[in-house]
Amino acid sequence: MRLDVFTQVPHAFGWLTEQKPVATVLGGGLELRLFNYRDTTPLRAGQVDDDPYGGGPGMVLRVDVVAAALDATYGAELPNRVVALSPQGRQLDQRLVEELAAEPAIALLSSRFEGFDERIVEHLCTDAVSIGPYVLSGGELPAMVLVDAIARRLPGALAEGSGESESFSAELDGGLEYPHFTRPPEFRGWEVPDVLLSGDHARIDAWRQDESRRRSSRLRSVS
Numbered sequence: 677m678r679l680d681v682f683t684q685v686p687h688a689f690g691w692l693t694e695q696k697p698v699a700t701v702l703g704g705g706l707e708l709r710l711f712n713y714r715d716t717t718p719l720r721a722g723q724v725d726d727d728p729y730g731g732g733p734g735m736v737l738r739v740d741v742v743a744a745a746l747d748a749t750y751g752a753e754l755p756n757r758v759v760a761l762s763p764q765g766r767q768l769d770q771r772l773v774e775e776l777a778a779e780p781a782i783a784l785l786s787s788r789f790e791g792f793d794e795r796i797v798e799h800l801c802t803d804a805v806s807i808g809p810y811v812l813s814g815g816e817l818p819a820m821v822l823v824d825a826i827a828r829r830l831p832g833a834l835a836e837g838s839g840e841s842e843s844f845s846a847e848l849d850g851g852l853e854y855p856h857f858t859r860p861p862e863f864r865g866w867e868v869p870d871v872l873l874s875g876d877h878a879r880i881d882a883w884r885q886d887e888s889r890r891r892s893s894r895l896r897s898v899s
């Protein structure tokens with residue numbers, strides 16, 4: 677699939693592209709393109725934002741700037757999903773990640789300062805997505821969250837089997853995964869559950885299923 681990120685700070689994505697699983701699928705199942713609004717802005721001196729009408733602090737990303745970026749990139753062939761990253765959008769969860777990972781191409785639009793001119797969200801985007809009910813300073817971290825979450829759902833991103841029964845997966849009915857332990861078997865008196873050292877795989881599977889159910893019911897009772 678292709679993910680196109682529109683941003684004022686494309687260099688912020690350097691770290692992400694070197695990390696697994698994004699690095700694993702880049703150039704294979706994932707094409708990641710980074711676009712700077714400044715490169716296509718129709719305004720002088722790389723201007724992309726402006727003062728808000730009605731007054732108030734902060735700058736607002738201009739609709740003509742975003743339209744120019746989309747026109748230059750796609751012409752009339754826009755991806756099915758053009759997503760504004762906004763704290764006011766649909767909250768991201770694993771279901772939405774799976775939905776987006778099934779698309780052939782997505783554009784992710786980030787903003788900074790006061791955010792988008794509302795006409796961008798209303799007329800140029802198909803979706804608005806929030807990564808949680810809090811406000812960050814820009815859409816770059818939310819875009820990276822989405823790129824990472826989508827990349828790990830692509831074929832070949834993860835080691836065989838490791839992405840199938842993760843927390844929130846269909847295999848766990850959307851619930852939480854069981855707890856993991858590794859060496860040493862005892863540390864400061866904190867012991868690994870005996871069953872995991874037993875070598876009895878049927879008992880281990882049953883224990884893991886119980887733990888997963890217990891954690892998931894706790895999660896459901898809080899939400």
Ligand SMILES: C[S@@+](CC[C@H](N)C(=O)[O-])C[C@H]1O[C@@H](n2cnc3c(N)ncnc32)[C@H](O)[C@@H]1O
Nearest residue numbers: 761762763787790791806807811812814815818
């Ligand atoms: C400081 S925020 C703007 C907040 C906006 N004035 C408001 O109160 O709703 C600047 C940009 O960061 C991004 N952003 C901040 N928090 C976000 C979140 N929780 N999810 C997705 N994007 C977010 C968006 O692109 C947003 O336009």
